[in-house]
Amino acid sequence: MPSSARLVLTSAAAPCHTPAGVVGNTPVLWIDQPFTSDGRGFWAKLEGHNPGGIKDRPALHMLERARDRGELAAGAPIVESTSGTLGLGLALAGIVHGHPVTLVTDPGMEPMMVHMLRAYGATVDTVAEPDPIGGWQEARRRRVRELLDAEPGAWCPDQYHNPDNVTAYEPLAMELVAQLGRVDVLVTSVGTGGHSAGISRVLRRYNPQLRLVGVDTAGSTIFGQPAGPRLMRGLGSSIYPRNVDYAAFDEVHWVTAPEAVWTCRELATGHYASGGWSVGAVGLVAGWLARTLSPETRIAAIFPDGPQRYFDTVYNDTFCHTHNLLDHAPAEHPDQIAHPGERIVDRWTRCTTVTDPVTDPRLAHLGARR
Known part of the structure; x- marks a missing residue:
């Protein structure tokens, strides 16, 4: 075999006998513009390179x-x-x-x-x-x-409460360690709570000072907002999953659908790397962190999927016009609230007080339960 061919084979992925073999080892991509213009940016973990996505x-x-x-x-x-x-x-x-x-x-x-x-x-x-x-x-x-x-014998994974949903992400965390070395800030969407808990747990073994930033959607109850209509899918919840590790979060951001659509489309145009609602929400928050934190801060953002399944929603002009999602560029900075129960959010909003709505007496009016 020519030496050039051997070199290609040693750097390529191994042949796979089942679809499970092509899951994992997803790339990271540097993202800067349109969020920054001074050399700052963040690293996006492109989980859309899995056959079906992060899950x-x-x-x-x-x-x-x-x-x-x-x-x-x-x-x-x-x-x-x-x-x-x-x-x-x-x-x-x-x-x-x-x-x-x-x-x-x-x-x-x-x-x-x-x-x-x-x-x-x-x-x-x-x-x-x-x-x-x-x-x-x-x-x-x-x-x-x-x-x-x-159907006796049937089995349900119960993704919202199954601790195996958390430990499943340890390999992803180790990939980030191998790819980036140090991670100072991890930005993740939150739905079942699995990947935010699983990845941060491992990364903190290597950097105990890691900051975990959760990204939710308006109308979701996970972090103490009241339930409301949610156009965005893939993040947020109307229940309280036990897999959400509230103590692990340093802050949470809520993002609305028009803000996510704007970000998705900017990512697609500028980087040929985009995805659905979660990608847009996470990208918006990670870009703001890249602008506002010190330049040496290493930020990793998890992009859970790719754009293909969203051609009829996020990337469909008719759908977006119908739901008034276009021409709403996000503000330069998020709104700030002191506590999740302060008010109902209706645009990109940040809160550095993260509590479990089930146990926080200030949120008892929600009737939170699991």
């Missing part, structure tokens, strides 16, 4: 650990609630390990995503009405329980 990692890990413990028998059905990305991961894991997969979603799931999940062999079960208190998310979880009761 390929916990889907495989949760399933494998359940099989190891005997909770999931060979060939048994898997049933779970999803807004999309975990569904892709579970479809992949089902193919790898030979399990039929049923995914419970709601009418807000993009048609493209429904078609993709069915193409990957999953059954898509769509709930018709939101729960009067817990919204679509609780309605999906209730339907999951019905399906589990109807």
Whole structure:
């Protein structure tokens, strides 16, 4: 073999026998403009380079650990609630390990995503009405329980409360250590709480002073705001996942849909690296941190997915005009509130007081429960 070919082979990824082999080892990309213009910036971890996105990692890990413990028998059905990305991961894991997969979603799931999940062999079960208190998310979880009761032996990963969802991200954290060495600030979206907890836990072994910045969406209850309508999917929640490690966060930002759309499109135009709602929200916050923190601060931002599934929403002008999402450039700086219960946020807002709404007496009016 020519020496040049050997060199290429040693630096290339190894051939894979199953789709699980192509999960992980995702690249990081330097992002500066349009957020900064003075050499500052942040590093984006491009999890959209996984086959289905960031949740390929916990889907495989949760399933494998359940099989190891005997909770999931060979060939048994898997049933779970999803807004999309975990569904892709579970479809992949089902193919790898030979399990039929049923995914419970709601009418807000993009048609493209429904078609993709069915193409990957999953059954898509769509709930018709939101729960009067817990919204679509609780309605999906209730339907999951019905399906589990109807099929003995079926297994649900319960991504919101499963600690395996947290430990699944240890390899991602180690990739960041290998790629960047030191990480001073980690910026993550928060939905189930899995990747924010799992990545920060490992990174703090190498830098105990790491700052963790959570990014949520307006209308989400996770950090103590009241539940409200949420156009953005993939981050936020109308329940209180146990996997959210409140003590680990140094601050939280809420971002609205128009601000996320603006950021997604700027990232696409300027860097050919973008994604969906979570990417836009995280990119906006990471860019602000890059502008305002000292130049030597090393910021890592987790981009959970790529843009493909959002062609009918974030990147569709008709959809965005219908929902008044265009021509709303974010402010230079976020609003500030002293406590999550201070007021309802309706634009990009920052808070450095992070508490668990279930135990914070100042948020008792929310009736927070898990």
